[in-house]
Amino acid sequence: MTQQTGVSAFRHDANRRTIVLMGLSVVLTHLILLVSGAWFAFAWPAIGMSFIMLVLICERIGRLVPASQRNLYERSLALGFPTVVLSVWQLGGDLGLINRIWFPPPSEIGKALWSVTVNYDRFSETSLLGRPWLIPSAYQEGGFSGVGTLLSESHLLATVMRVFSGFVLGAIPGIFVGVVMGLNQTVRLMLDTTLSAVYVLPKIAIFPIVMLMFADPFGEGPKIVVVALSVFILMAINTMAGVRQIDPVFLMAGRNYGAGHWQMLRHVILPGAMPVIFAGLRIALGTAMIVVISVEFLRAKQGVGFMTFYYWEVLVPEKMYAGLVVVMAMGILFTATLYWLQKRLMPWRK
Amino acid sequence: MDTPTVVRPKISAKHVGKIYDTADGPFVAVQDFSLDVAEGEFVCIVGPSGCGKSTFLRMAAGLESISSGSINIEAAPDSDKPANSVVFQEYAVFPWKTVIENVSFGLQMRGISEKERTQVARYWLDRVGLTKFANYYPHQISGGMKQRVSIIRALANDPEVLLMDEPLGALDAQTRVVLQEELLRIWEETRKTVLYITHSLEEAVLLGDRVVLMSAQPGGILDIYHIDLPRPRSFETTTLARFSEYRALIWEKLSAEVTRAMEMQE
Ligand SMILES: Nc1ncnc2c1ncn2[C@@H]1O[C@H](COP(=O)(O)OP(=O)(O)OP(=O)(O)O)[C@@H](O)[C@H]1O
Numbered sequence: 001m002t003q004q005t006g007v008s009a010f011r012h013d014a015n016r017r018t019i020v021l022m023g024l025s026v027v028l029t030h031l032i033l034l035v036s037g038a039w040f041a042f043a044w045p046a047i048g049m050s051f052i053m054l055v056l057i058c059e060r061i062g063r064l065v066p067a068s069q070r071n072l073y074e075r076s077l078a079l080g081f082p083t084v085v086l087s088v089w090q091l092g093g094d095l096g097l098i099n100r101i102w103f104p105p106p107s108e109i110g111k112a113l114w115s116v117t118v119n120y121d122r123f124s125e126t127s128l129l130g131r132p133w134l135i136p137s138a139y140q141e142g143g144f145s146g147v148g149t150l151l152s153e154s155h156l157l158a159t160v161m162r163v164f165s166g167f168v169l170g171a172i173p174g175i176f177v178g179v180v181m182g183l184n185q186t187v188r189l190m191l192d193t194t195l196s197a198v199y200v201l202p203k204i205a206i207f208p209i210v211m212l213m214f215a216d217p218f219g220e221g222p223k224i225v226v227v228a229l230s231v232f233i234l235m236a237i238n239t240m241a242g243v244r245q246i247d248p249v250f251l252m253a254g255r256n257y258g259a260g261h262w263q264m265l266r267h268v269i270l271p272g273a274m275p276v277i278f279a280g281l282r283i284a285l286g287t288a289m290i291v292v293i294s295v296e297f298l299r300a301k302q303g304v305g306f307m308t309f310y311y312w313e314v315l316v317p318e319k320m321y322a323g324l325v326v327v328m329a330m331g332i333l334f335t336a337t338l339y340w341l342q343k344r345l346m347p348w349r350k
Numbered sequence: 351m352d353t354p355t356v357v358r359p360k361i362s363a364k365h366v367g368k369i370y371d372t373a374d375g376p377f378v379a380v381q382d383f384s385l386d387v388a389e390g391e392f393v394c395i396v397g398p399s400g401c402g403k404s405t406f407l408r409m410a411a412g413l414e415s416i417s418s419g420s421i422n423i424e425a426a427p428d429s430d431k432p433a434n435s436v437v438f439q440e441y442a443v444f445p446w447k448t449v450i451e452n453v454s455f456g457l458q459m460r461g462i463s464e465k466e467r468t469q470v471a472r473y474w475l476d477r478v479g480l481t482k483f484a485n486y487y488p489h490q491i492s493g494g495m496k497q498r499v500s501i502i503r504a505l506a507n508d509p510e511v512l513l514m515d516e517p518l519g520a521l522d523a524q525t526r527v528v529l530q531e532e533l534l535r536i537w538e539e540t541r542k543t544v545l546y547i548t549h550s551l552e553e554a555v556l557l558g559d560r561v562v563l564m565s566a567q568p569g570g571i572l573d574i575y576h577i578d579l580p581r582p583r584s585f586e587t588t589t590l591a592r593f594s595e596y597r598a599l600i601w602e603k604l605s606a607e608v609t610r611a612m613e614m615q616e
């Protein structure tokens with residue numbers, strides 16, 4: 001026992017020493033380069049090497065972290081790394097290592113984000129959020145319809161509405177068809193090939209066809225429908241797989257204990273397929289985002305995708321990046337909502 | 351009454367056969383299986399692996415179609431009890447329901463009020479010492495506990511007959527003995543009609559009024575033994591000389607059948 005503690009204490013010390021040595025070597029390399037005046041010439045290799053050393057150092061630190069602080073360590077790594085990348089980007093921009101026009105540093109993007117948030121773009125008659133601080137005055141002037149008109153200028157709301165309506169309109173029938181396909185062999189055999197064929201089709205490719213079907217090809221209709229279609233196909237295929245992977249013994253247990261058709265669906269089939277359904281929803285969410293942003297690139301007067309593309313056309317890269325940040329934030333928000341829903345609906349999976 | 355009361359068997363299987371339609375042609379899993387089980391009788395079925403025990407049980411439960419013959423489960427007149435409840439070889443405890451929701455599942459499906467079914471479920475949980483785990487999910491409890499949940503799910507349903515498929519098969523030896531004794535105690539009180547499949551000969555002799563020995567491929571009845579051991583039985587019963595005699599007697603025939611089945615597979 002004592003000997004073992006002795007050995008592990010020795011290992012700890014050795015680890016600590018290595019960490020300090022590696023840290024010092026990184027700092028020293030940069031110092032020497034700076035003093036010798038060669039830093040700018042070798043900046044990128046030096047930064048690259050520093051990243052590798054950082055990984056090695058964090059790895060060693062990981063060995064020393066006691067189990068009780070493991071959580072903190074994991075979080076620091078997960079959040080610390082992007083912070084470091086952003087700082088290097090910022091510094092690289094400030095020092096002239098990175099072209100500030102095409103790769104505006106985070107501070108510029110932040111400013112652009114602020115500017116698109118608070119300013120109204122007269123030319124496209126839009127703003128990012130719809131200027132919510134004007135809601136009181138809009139209400140005084142035109143009541144609820146006044147507020148509606150105000151918010152209808154919002155890029156964010158337009159995109160969120162498209163994703164949300166498309167998602168709901170696609171997912172609910174998709175899950176329904178998936179359940180039927182999972183349970184009924186005839187329906188499955190009839191639909192499976194067709195759906196798989198449509199599945200590999202890039203969803204954006206059907207957008208022109210969808211536009212043809214609507215009286216107003218530039219309206220909300222085709223955009224929502226193309227999102228709904230892609231979600232529908234994914235959910236039908238995933239739900240079918242989810243239903244099929246349910247252990248038949250659960251179906252037998254349900255029947256033996258007297259469950260009728262609806263009870264089977266509610267108590268056995270849906271919960272049994274739920275994990276796969278949720279995996280499908282997460283994939284469908286990603287697809288929905290891709291589709292909605294592409295559609296907004298192509299044919300829209302509004303939306304976060306439109307905004308991003310618009311600032312490309314008028315060549316304001318930092319606002320283009322701001323658009324991407326908003327897309328990312330939306331993605332994170334939607335994913336978090338899905339996780340929340342999953343926790344509520346699947347309490348048995350902690 | 352002048353007409354003699356004919357005691358109808360609780361379970362009556364007549365010339366039951368099962369043919370699976372496989373890709374390699376028809377496969378006879380069960381053939382000419384006839385067995386009557388009296389009300390309140392505990393009948394154990396043993397036989398080589400794959401001889402068709404589960405198939406027969408599923409047919410009795412109405413979960414599998416019968417190719418020939420018939421199986422009848424006699425219900426008491428105007429009883430609203432379910433005809434049978436199965437304890438599955440693979441537990442089949444729903445992972446998405448808590449322990450207590452699992453136990454009251456049958457009652458819920460039959461539309462019994464939440465209050466009443468919770469009461470029944472609590473009684474059974476208490477019987478097997480699972481009260482503390484009522485609100486746990488199956489993945490949070492041990493295999494032995496899961497199997498207990500699966501057994502009391504059937505008992506809480508209060509069926510005409512209990513159909514149990516190797517309910518203790520996957521448990522370690524100690525847990526198994528504990529659950530066997532528990533099962534014996536509960537059976538003494540309820541005197542349910544039980545059809546019990548096991549691959550343990552000891553278990554069959556310990557629990558059963560009769561032991562049915564099945565032949566392999568096709569599955570049929572090879573022999574039936576009346577186990578004339580005193581009730582109530584417990585683990586002590588296994589120390590009786592008669593117990594060992596029964597075991598030796600049946601083992602002789604069973605081992606020959608197991609060997610034959612294995613040779614046939616080669
Ligand atoms: N759905 C099926 N289709 C085709 N063959 C089947 C099917 N189900 C079972 N069988 C075959 O029928 C035979 C009997 O199976 P069964 O599960 O009833 O055996 P068992 O006696 O319960 O075995 P064990 O002791 O291993 O549980 C086996 O040979 C099995 O391969």
Ligand SMILES: [Mg+2]
Nearest residue numbers: 403404405439
């Ligand atoms: Mg079996």
